[in-house]
Structure formats: structure tokens, C-alpha cells
Amino acid sequence: MTKRALLQDDHPCRDCSVSTESLCCALDADALSDFRNQGGTICLAAGEPLFHQGDLADCVFSVTSGVVKLNAILPDGRRQVVTFLFPGDFVGLEMNDRHEFSAEAVSDTRLCRFLKGRFERFADRYPALAAARYRRAASELASAHQKIVMLGRKTAAERLASFLTDVHRRIGTAEVSGAKLVPLPMSRGDIADYLGLTKETVSREFTRLRTSRIIRPRSVTLVEILDPQRMRELAFGIAA
Amino acid sequence: MTKRALLQDDHPCRDCSVSTESLCCALDADALSDFRNQGGTICLAAGEPLFHQGDLADCVFSVTSGVVKLNAILPDGRRQVVTFLFPGDFVGLEMNDRHEFSAEAVSDTRLCRFLKGRFERFADRYPALAAARYRRAASELASAHQKIVMLGRKTAAERLASFLTDVHRRIGTAEVSGAKLVPLPMSRGDIADYLGLTKETVSREFTRLRTSRIIRPRSVTLVEILDPQRMRELAFGIAA
DNA sequence: ATCGAGGCTTGATCTACATCATTCCCGCAG
DNA sequence: CTGCGGGAATGATGTAGATCAAGCCTCGAT
Numbered sequence: 051m052t053k054r055a056l057l058q059d060d061h062p063c064r065d066c067s068v069s070t071e072s073l074c075c076a077l078d079a080d081a082l083s084d085f086r087n088q089g090g091t092i093c094l095a096a097g098e099p100l101f102h103q104g105d106l107a108d109c110v111f112s113v114t115s116g117v118v119k120l121n122a123i124l125p126d127g128r129r130q131v132v133t134f135l136f137p138g139d140f141v142g143l144e145m146n147d148r149h150e151f152s153a154e155a156v157s158d159t160r161l162c163r164f165l166k167g168r169f170e171r172f173a174d175r176y177p178a179l180a181a182a183r184y185r186r187a188a189s190e191l192a193s194a195h196q197k198i199v200m201l202g203r204k205t206a207a208e209r210l211a212s213f214l215t216d217v218h219r220r221i222g223t224a225e226v227s228g229a230k231l232v233p234l235p236m237s238r239g240d241i242a243d244y245l246g247l248t249k250e251t252v253s254r255e256f257t258r259l260r261t262s263r264i265i266r267p268r269s270v271t272l273v274e275i276l277d278p279q280r281m282r283e284l285a286f287g288i289a290a
Numbered sequence: 291m292t293k294r295a296l297l298q299d300d301h302p303c304r305d306c307s308v309s310t311e312s313l314c315c316a317l318d319a320d321a322l323s324d325f326r327n328q329g330g331t332i333c334l335a336a337g338e339p340l341f342h343q344g345d346l347a348d349c350v351f352s353v354t355s356g357v358v359k360l361n362a363i364l365p366d367g368r369r370q371v372v373t374f375l376f377p378g379d380f381v382g383l384e385m386n387d388r389h390e391f392s393a394e395a396v397s398d399t400r401l402c403r404f405l406k407g408r409f410e411r412f413a414d415r416y417p418a419l420a421a422a423r424y425r426r427a428a429s430e431l432a433s434a435h436q437k438i439v440m441l442g443r444k445t446a447a448e449r450l451a452s453f454l455t456d457v458h459r460r461i462g463t464a465e466v467s468g469a470k471l472v473p474l475p476m477s478r479g480d481i482a483d484y485l486g487l488t489k490e491t492v493s494r495e496f497t498r499l500r501t502s503r504i505i506r507p508r509s510v511t512l513v514e515i516l517d518p519q520r521m522r523e524l525a526f527g528i529a530a
Numbered sequence: 531a532t533c534g535a536g537g538c539t540t541g542a543t544c545t546a547c548a549t550c551a552t553t554c555c556c557g558c559a560g
Numbered sequence: 561c562t563g564c565g566g567g568a569a570t571g572a573t574g575t576a577g578a579t580c581a582a583g584c585c586t587c588g589a590t
Contacts, residue, residue, distance in 0.1 A: 122439045124527040130442040132435050145428045150435065173424075174417040180424065181414065187427040188385045194434035195372050195390065199362045201441035202370040202486030206577065238538065246442030251577055253539050270538070270586090287364040446547070478568065488548060493569050510556090510568070 089163030094118075094155035096235075100141065102152045108166050111141040116159025117221075117235050119244075121152045131244035133194070134236065136220045142166075143187050157235040201246045204287060209245040210255045211284035214265070218275065230275040231268070238270075329403030334358075334395035336475075340381065342392045348406050351381040356399025357461075357475050359484075361392045371484035373434070374476065376460045382406075383427050397475040441486045444527060449485040450495045451524035454505070458515065470515040471508070 089109060094100060100111065100118060113135050120132040120141070132151055135141055141153055141161070173180040193216075200212050214232055223231045234241070238256075242249040259265045264281055266274045275281055283289050329349060334340060340351065340358060353375050360372040360381070372391055375381055381393055381401070413420040433456075440452050454472055463471045474481070478496075482489040499505045504521055506514045515521055523529050 120435075122435075122443075124439075124443060126527060128443045128527065130439045132438050143428055144432045144435075145425055146432065150432065170421075174421065177414040177417065177420065180417065180420040181410075184413075184420065184424050184427060185385055187424060187431055188383055191427055191431045191434060192384045192386065192390065194431060194438065195360075195362075195384075198372050198434065198437055198441060199364075199370045201438060202483075203362075203364060203368045243442075248578060249538080250540085250579080254577095257539075287366060287368065489568080490549080490570085491547060494547095497569075 088165050088168050092161045092163055094159045094161070096155055096157050096159075098155050100153040100155065100161070101149050103149060105149050107142055107144070107146055107149045109142060110164045110166055110169055111153075111161040112164070113137050113139050113141065114160045114162060117156040118153055118159055118161075119156050119236065119240060121154060121243075122150075123152070129243045130246070131240055133190075133197075134217075134244065139190075140183075140186050143183075143190065156240065206245075206247055206251050206255050207258065208284055208287050208289075209247065210241075210252065210259065211264075211281055213241065213245060214273065214275065215281060215285045222275075230278060232273050232275060234271050234273065328405050328408050332401045332403055334399045334401070336395055336397045336399075338395050340393040340395065340401070341389050343389060345389050347382055347384070347386055347389045349382060350404045350406055350409055351401040352404070353377050353379050353381065354400045354402060357396040358393055358399055358401075359396050359476065359480060361394060361483075362390075363392070369483045370486070371480055373430075373437070374457075374484065379430075380426050383423075383430065396480065446485075446487055446491050446495050447498065448524055448527050448529075449487065450481075450492060450499065451504075451521055453481065453485060454513065454515065455521060455525045462515075470518060472513050472515060474511050474513065 091114075092100070092111070094116070101107075103121075103123065115137055118135040118139075118141060120135065122130045122132055124130075134156065135153075142149070144150065169183075173183060196212075200209055204212065217234065218230060218232045221233060223229070236244075238249045238252050242252045245252065256265075256267070260267060262280075264275070264277045264284070266276050268274055280289070331354075332340070332351070334356070341347075343361075343363065355377055358375040358379075358381060360375065362370045362372055364370075374396065375393075382389070384390065409423075413423060436452075440449055444452065457474065458470060458472045461473060463469070476484075478489045478492050482492045485492065496505075496507065500507060502520075504515070504517045504524070506516050508514055520529070
């Protein structure tokens with residue numbers, strides 16, 4: 051069941067492309083029309099920043115299309131991509147006054163902006179909205195925990211397999227006609243910084259997956275998963 | 291301001307030792323007395339499990355004293371401590387039906403148990419409870435993000451410094467008479483599995499911190515921070 | 531068509547941390 | 561006090577992945 055189906059015809063988010071998980075589903079048309087047009091929509095070209103480490107965090111954003119990365123930078127320049135955010139994800143759920151990390155569009159991106167204070171008041175008034183927001187945060191927490199396991203204990207090959215599996219789950223094409231396609235809008239450097247590796251290692255692991263016939267790169271930004279079974283085993287740390 | 295000060299004299303959680311952050315503060319005495327005695331209290335000796343990977347996740351727990359660890363185990367035995375939970379923290383905030391990780395008492399521990407379904411209904415009825423729960427999840431998410439940076443990009447020395455800083459913030463003694471003491475109820479192996487290292491490396495880094503006069507171990511389970519400044523610099527990745 | 535720049539891949543070497551192997555320490559039972 | 565057992569520390573060696581250094585596509589500008 052798509053989100054579209056859940057909304058009345060005159061629902062102002064009817065044309066919003068994000069999934070059922072979207073917070074807007076938690077509100078009826080009247081409440082929503084009051085709620086939504088407070089922050090407006092934001093469009094970013096690939097590479098454009100949404101905010102920087104240290105900026106005032108008075109807004110929450112919902113990604114409606116494109117991909118955003120959350121970036122941490124250590125004083126000496128080491129970089130860690132904390133998370134990639136896909137359509138349906140929220141940016142800025144943390145409750146700090148200032149952003150701990152910077153956010154940047156990976157590909158051309160559209161977002162909905164919500165003022166935090168207003169969000170709070172609506173959450174108090176509409177339990178369904180509060181519940182949806184909580185569910186989002188809990189699910190972000192669950193994937194952060196998975197990522198901790200990956201960074202703490204998995205090998206380079208396992209990390210890349212986990213990554214491809216995750217991205218496929220989030221924005222990959224379904225198994226129509228047997229082809230599992232994974233778009234990779236981010237650079238190898240971004241993937242490396244996400245996996246806690248270097249771009250050289252990521253590159254090498256890509257070619258290992260290719261020569262093992264587990265993936266077939268259609269281009270730099272699109273890979274086909276040839277052997278989902280072995281891919282999953284690698285991702286979970288089962289393979290030899 | 292302590293939590294105690296916020297609660298009426300007849301508040302049933304008046305004697306609960308956890309901080310202001312506790313969810314109970316979000317409820318008045320009547321609502322709370324209805325709410326609390328549904329799950330009861332749990333006492334665990336050091337080493338006892340609270341639940342296992344795969345168990346039905348129908349409860350949420352609040353740590354009131356002691357320390358709990360969340361454990362991930364890969365098929366071949368590699369282990370990752372996803373997080374340590376200190377008094378005031380919640381266990382099982384994730385929304386999955388089954389636990390992704392196992393939970394085990396590190397030291398003798400007391401917890402409050404809440405039934406998830408009941409929790410949900412109360413959250414819908416009391417916005418303040420929902421908000422407090424959300425704040426908890428958001429703060430867990432923020433520290434998970436910090437941990438991702440640590441595991442992805444910090445050196446062994448930096449990881450240990452980060453860890454000691456964090457533990458001090460959570461359960462260390464204040465700077466009375468200049469002595470910053472950090473209790474370490476968990477084993478070196480647990481610390482290693484938390485930091486994505488081996489116990490040998492953790493041990494070596496402890497002695498390096500000692501020989502650099504940054505810490506002075508009072509015993510295996512209690513260290514004094516001699517140079518908080520350099521400690522913090524190390525933790526943030528500033529040191530050479 | 532040609533050039534150039536930036537990102538990707540591949541190769542050679544280096545190193546931080548893992549692994550394997552003792553030894554040490556300390557609490558505890560006798 | 562003495563001997564024992566398990567965690568912690570230390571030492572010797574191995575290795576996954578980092579770093580350094582070329583080449584090599586790809587695509588857009590000329």
C-alpha cells in the first residue's frame with residue numbers, strides 16, 4: 051500500500067513522493083495544511099551543503115528525493131560519513147542546539163523543511179505525529195547500531211557487501227526480470243569515508259567482487275548484483 | 291536540580307535514583323502509579339543476561355543502577371559491544387519485534403521493566419512521556435553517531451581516550467579535590483570489543499596513557515585522570 | 531576530434547594493530 | 561603463608577589495509 055493511497059484526494063502532501071513512513075501520514079488534511087507550509091521546500095544541487103557543523107539547529111528536514119550525506123571532520127582532516135540519508139529519511143532529528151555534523155547533497159536533492167519549535171508543538175498535539183517521529187528515530191538508531199558492528203568488526207570486503215546490500219534495500223530496483231540494480235550516486239571517496247576505509251581499498255574490493263562474479267558494474271554509478279546469496283553471506287560475515 | 295526536587299512528595303518514583311532525564315518525570319503521581327507497577331523491577335548479578343539476540347522484544351527497560359552492555363556476535367564469533375548502558379539509560383528502545391542484540395549485566399544491576407504495548411498507550415495519552423521518550427532516543431542516536439566517527443576514523447589511543455572521557459561523563463566522580471576518577475566495571479575484553487580493538491591493544495594503550503602521565507590507574511577497575519586537557523585533545527583527535 | 535582535469539583503478543611498499551605466546555599480578559581457598 | 565586460577569600486561573611476529581605513486585578512463589570544454 052503506497053502512501054498515496056492513505057491520503058485523501060485533497061491532502062496537501064498527496065504529491066509527496068516519499069514512502070508510507072513519512073510523518074505527514076500521521077496528520078489529517080486540516081492539521082497538515084496548517085503544519086506543512088511553515089518551512090517550505092529546499093532544492094540542492096549535488097555537492098551543495100545543507101548546513102555545517104556548528105550551525106544553529108532550528109530546523110528538521112525530510113528528504114523527498116535525492117541523497118544527503120552527514121559528514122564528520124576531525125581537526126586534522128580525517129573524514130567520516132556518519133550516514134547517507136535517502137528519500138523518507140529525516141535530517142536533524144538530534145536534539146542539540148547546534149549541528150554536530152555537516153550535511154551535504156550527494157545528488158540533486160529536494161527536502162521539506164520544518165521549524166523545530168513548531169514541530170514540537172504539533173507533536174504534543176498530535177500523538178500520531180509524535181509516534182511517527184519516534185519510530186523514525188528508533189529506526190535510525192537501529193541502523194546506527196548495525197553500522198557500529200560493521201565498523202568495529204567487519205573486514206573491508208564485508209563492509210562493502212553490507213553497504214551494497216543496504217543501499218539496494220533503500221533505493222535499489224526490485225528483482226524484476228532477475229536484475230538487482232544498485233545505484234551509487236556517491237563517489238568512491240564518499241563510500242570509503244562511510245565504511246571507514248580508503249578509496250583505494252574500496253576500489254580494490256569492488257574489483258574483487260567483480261572478479262568473484264558477485265557483482266557486475268554497469269557503470270561507476272550503477273552495479274548489478276549477480277549473486278545476492280553470496281552477497282548477503284559476505285555482508286553478515288559468514289563467508290570464509 | 292535533582293529529579294527528586296521535581297517530584298511531589300507522594301510520587302511513587304520519588305526514591306528512584308536515576309537522573310532528571312528519567313521518563314517518570316514526565317508523568318504526574320496519578321498517571322505514574324497507574325503506569326509503573328506493570329513490569330516490576332529486575333535485579334541482575336554481574337554477568338547475567340537480560341535477553342538474547344532473537345528474543346521477543348516486548349519490554350523496555352530502564353537502568354536504575356549498575357551497567358549493562360549490548361552485545362553483537364558475528365557467526366564466526368567476532369564480538370562487538372554496541373553500547374554500554376548506564377543509570378538513566380533505556381534498553382530496548384528499538385521498534386523491532388525481536389532483539390537484534392543480546393543484553394548482559396556488566397556489574398550488579400537493577401532495572402525497571404515496562405511492557406511495550408502499555409508504554410505505547412501511555413505515550414499516546416501523555417505527550418510529555420512521548421517527548422521524553424523521543425529525547426532519549428535522539429540522545430542515544432547522537433552518541434551512536436559519535437561512536438561511528440570513533441570506530442571509523444580514530445586510532446587506538448584516541449578510541450581509549452574517547453571511551454574514558456565518555457565513561458567519566460556518565461559515571462565518573464566530579465572534580466572534587468582535583469581528582470577525576472573513572473570507574474571501569476567492565477573487563478579489558480569488553481572495552482576492546484566496545485572500541486573495535488583487541489584486549490592486548492587496549493592494555494598497551496592503557497600503559498601508554500600511564501607512562502605519558504595522562505592517567506594513573508588506582509586499580510584495574512578505577513583510573514584517575516591526571517591531565518584532563520591532554521585527554522580531551524587525544525579523544526577529539528587533536529594530539530600529534 | 532583533441533585536450534585536460536578529476537575521479538577511478540592498479541601496483542609497490544609501509545605500518546598500526548592483530549595474533550600468538552609468555553609472564554605477571556592479585557584475589558582467594560586451603 | 562602458599563599455591564592456584566583467571567584476568568591483565570608484555571613481547572615477538574604476522575597481516576589487512578593505509579600510504580605513496582603511477583597510469584587510465586570519462587566526460588565536458590574548446
